[in-house]
Amino acid sequence: MPVTLQNWTDQSGRFLQPRSSDLVQIDRAVARYRQAPGYATLRDLAAAILAWRAAKGAWHTSIRAREMAELINLVKAEARVHFPQAGPRIFSWLHCEPRLSMLVEDTRNFLTRPDQVVVIHGHDSGPKTFRLEAEDDDGVFREHNLMSPLRAPRFCNYTLSVDNAGPGFLMESVAMHTETTPTSSREDVLRTFHPISRRLFTTGQLSGCTFLMRRNQGTLECAHIQPGESWANGYELQDYLEKLNLPGTTIYGRKQYRDARVGIIGCLKDGLWNVYAQRYHPPGKSYLGVDHILVNG
Secondary structure, eight states: OOOOTTTHHHHHTTTOOOOOHHHHHHHHHHHHHHHSOSHHHHHHHHHHHHHHHHHHSSGGGSTTHHHHHHHHHHHHHHHHHHOTTTGGGHHHHHHHHHHHHHHHHOHHHHHTOTTEEEEEOOOOSEEEEEEEEESSTTTTOSOOOSSOTTSOOSOEEEEEETTOSSOEEEEEEEOEEOOOOTTOOHHHHHTTOEEOOSSEEEEOOBSSOEEEEEEETTEEEEEEEOOGGGOSSHHHHHHHHHHTTOTTEEEEOHHHHTTOEEEEEEEEETTEEEEEEEEEETTTTEEEEEEEEEEOO
């Protein structure tokens, strides 16, 4: 018999095994949602399922895996009505909320975790609401271990984008520029710098680009310059920018991150700027490390 909100306890208990404390929390959340269906009680139910999932590890091995999968699909269907901003990605949304809080409040700790990589999609310069989303289309309910689909996931990848469907935070966006050529002057390059007005900023991923940072009358300014058609590769672009002797400028480019892809996030905390570059391997988006590229800029 298919699982419904009305028969959940009977169906999920048909093997008569003792119910764990996490499963009991799901039972209670199902009952509350049945009594008062709506936004708040649906979030509570989804959160209870996430807590069970986190405690269970490889949830597919559970004796209640089929019933839980059906309950998960029921919650996704209900979310289309009561949580439309997330819809069927409600689990991804709720999973990402504490991750986004960590990214905002403890940026270094978030980026230095080897089990998660953030792929950043750039946008025009200026304050934008960037949203964090689990890259997995099924939220956190798909296993990532290539050796066995029944094991717990080894890592989780995220995307940070203005166009995502996920929890968001207002950050400064630094646009990418392609107009720098071998005939560009120092003044031409300085005109690409963008002043940072928010306490967090980001830019599109680096994959041959050079990122520049400097203080201008107490304000941090940044520029993201792509090689474009004028340069054979990112190394040539970085060489040229370094020869311009840009005053008080920190330059981070291909010479530092080599063949990796890079996501950059800067944060202002206690009056100090810290800018981090998370490196990852492009094919599998596997974590390579973090460079602390600016301190107290």
